[in-house]
Amino acid sequence: MTWVLYLLECKNGAYYAGITNNLESRFSAHLSGKGARYTRANPPIRVVVSKNFADRSLASIAEAQLKKLPRSKKLQYFEDNDAQN
Numbered sequence: 001m002t003w004v005l006y007l008l009e010c011k012n013g014a015y016y017a018g019i020t021n022n023l024e025s026r027f028s029a030h031l032s033g034k035g036a037r038y039t040r041a042n043p044p045i046r047v048v049v050s051k052n053f054a055d056r057s058l059a060s061i062a063e064a065q066l067k068k069l070p071r072s073k074k075l076q077y078f079e080d081n082d083a084q085n
Contacts, residue, residue: 003055004021006049007049007074007078008027008048010039011045015074016044019059
């Protein structure tokens, strides 16, 4: 099963990062207010970028790394990791 690290842009301009094994379903959950506490208060407007991982463990590690970065470095994280693969 493939896991996906994703980055959402919210209406307040902030980014929200998460992982899932079904991005379409998870984004729909965020849109309907059933995804996460943060996206209930700050609804998402789009998926900015996503990256596939072979398993949940690798996706969780990547999510933790991404969440530690300042906003200005989050998109660069995906670009840098694509260059390594």
